[in-house]
Amino acid sequence: GGGHPRWGEELAGNxxxxxxxxxxxxxxxxxxxxxxxAFADAHPNQATKIHLEHKMERxxxxxxxxxxxxxxxxxxxxxxxxxxxxxxxxxIIIVLITVGFEKIAAYVSESVDDFSKPVVTVLFKELTVxxxxxxxxxxxxxxxxxxxxxxxxxxxxxxxxxMFDETHILLFFIVVLFVVMVAIxxxxxxxxxxxxxxxxxxxxxxxxxxxxxxxxxxxxxxFPAGPLPAEIRAYFVMRHAFMRPAxxxxxxxxxxxxxxxxYLKECTSHFFEELVEVQPxxxxxxxxxxxxxxVYMVVTHPDMQLAMFLAIGVALLAAxxxxxxxxxxxxxxxxxxxxxxxxTPYYVWRHxxxxxxxx
Numbered sequence: 001g002g003g004h005p006r007w008g009e010e011l012a013g014n015x016x017x018x019x020x021x022x023x024x025x026x027x028x029x030x031x032x033x034x035x036x037x038a039f040a041d042a043h044p045n046q047a048t049k050i051h052l053e054h055k056m057e058r059x060x061x062x063x064x065x066x067x068x069x070x071x072x073x074x075x076x077x078x079x080x081x082x083x084x085x086x087x088x089x090x091x092i093i094i095v096l097i098t099v100g101f102e103k104i105a106a107y108v109s110e111s112v113d114d115f116s117k118p119v120v121t122v123l124f125k126e127l128t129v130x131x132x133x134x135x136x137x138x139x140x141x142x143x144x145x146x147x148x149x150x151x152x153x154x155x156x157x158x159x160x161x162x163m164f165d166e167t168h169i170l171l172f173f174i175v176v177l178f179v180v181m182v183a184i185x186x187x188x189x190x191x192x193x194x195x196x197x198x199x200x201x202x203x204x205x206x207x208x209x210x211x212x213x214x215x216x217x218x219x220x221x222x223f224p225a226g227p228l229p230a231e232i233r234a235y236f237v238m239r240h241a242f243m244r245p246a247x248x249x250x251x252x253x254x255x256x257x258x259x260x261x262x263y264l265k266e267c268t269s270h271f272f273e274e275l276v277e278v279q280p281x282x283x284x285x286x287x288x289x290x291x292x293x294x295v296y297m298v299v300t301h302p303d304m305q306l307a308m309f310l311a312i313g314v315a316l317l318a319a320x321x322x323x324x325x326x327x328x329x330x331x332x333x334x335x336x337x338x339x340x341x342x343x344t345p346y347y348v349w350r351h352x353x354x355x356x357x358x359x
Contacts, residue, residue, distance in 0.1 A: 056155060063157070116186050118273040123182060126278060130175050137164050182276055189268060196261035199235050203260075213240045238334050 040047035077083045105124055112120050140146055141161055150160030206216045217233045220226060228236075239260040292312065299305050 059156070113190075114269070116190075116269070116272075118269055119182065119186060119276050122273055122277040123179065126178075126276070127175065130171060133171065134168055137168055140164075182272075185272070189272070193261070193265050193268070196235070196264055197259075199232055200239070200259055200261040203236055203239055213237065234331075234334075241334070 036047075108120055109117065109124075141164065146160045146164065147157035151157045154160065202219075202221075203216060206219065211219075213236065216236050217228060219228065221228045221232065242260050242263065243254045243258065292308075296305060296308055299308060
């Protein structure tokens with residue numbers, strides 16, 4: 001092929017241009033292959049730089065040629081029935097997808113119970129945020145700014161756009177996984193709520209028979225009958241404390257119509273609503289993790305990478321242990337075994353003890 005203009009300049013500047021072959025044929029700047037090889041051997045870095053510049057210019061010419069041909073093809077097809085039918089078909093598909101999504105959203109909102117409705121509402125809001133992100137990415141790509149930034153950074157206008165597309169697809173799959181996990185948790189907790197209602201009926205019947213908490217926790221359960229599982233005993237203890245608040249004037253009992261299971265369902269629904277709704281603090285945590293990931297990418301030594309990986313793992317394990325100990329402490333305050341004979345839960349007894357000690 002023809003020689004690049006920089007070859008002649010560099011060869012002339014370094015005195016390696018051969019008289020017969022280095023001169024341009026008809027002023028076209030042709031350089032002999034022998035002179036190029038000699039220059040590349042003497043100056044490999046400059047030769048590589050010239051080669052890359054030549055490659056980039058050639059790719060730029062190809063892109064411009066492709067862009068011009070594409071525009072010509074679009075203009076030629078715009079007036080055909082095929083293009084017009086395709087536009088109408090795309091609009092119809094978009095309308096059908098929109099209507100279908102609205103129908104599904106309305107059906108889900110109407111079919112779920114009061115326990116799941118706040119969670120579903122927040123979930124649809126998160127999907128709306130994802131759609132807004134997709135719209136921003138699409139608009140930014142259409143402005144041409146990502147192409148310019150990509151060309152400045154990577155030397156090609158399509159690299160950054162492809163990264164945008166891959167990131168958007170990754171976010172979509174993350175949201176799909178998030179929706180599946182929420183659906184599974186809702187299904188599991190729906191079964192747990194049914195068990196709470198069944199245990200509540202057992203405790204209500206026992207109270208109607210005049211049984212104390214101690215007697216209630218020793219009844220036979222299941223088929224074949226056996227001792228109560230620790231989970232059910234813990235539920236009875238918490239229910240007992242809920243129905244007889246320690247700070248209630250006179251220590252009177254709540255109305256018999258109050259259902260502890262309904263209270264737990266309401267609290268669990270509120271908890272799930274907060275869990276599904278991604279708070280700004282969560283995104284700040286994600287940014288911190290991204291910064292740590294970038295630092296991890298900078299480190300090239302395998303031992304340092306392993307040390308950082310282990311340090312992050314130990315930190316996460318420490319946080320999990322601290323959270324577990326906190327929850328276990330709360331649990332033990334509520335349902336600590338060895339309650340007194342007068343049916344007083346441990347945390348109520350400790351409150352009374354502290355009040356007496358302060359006098």
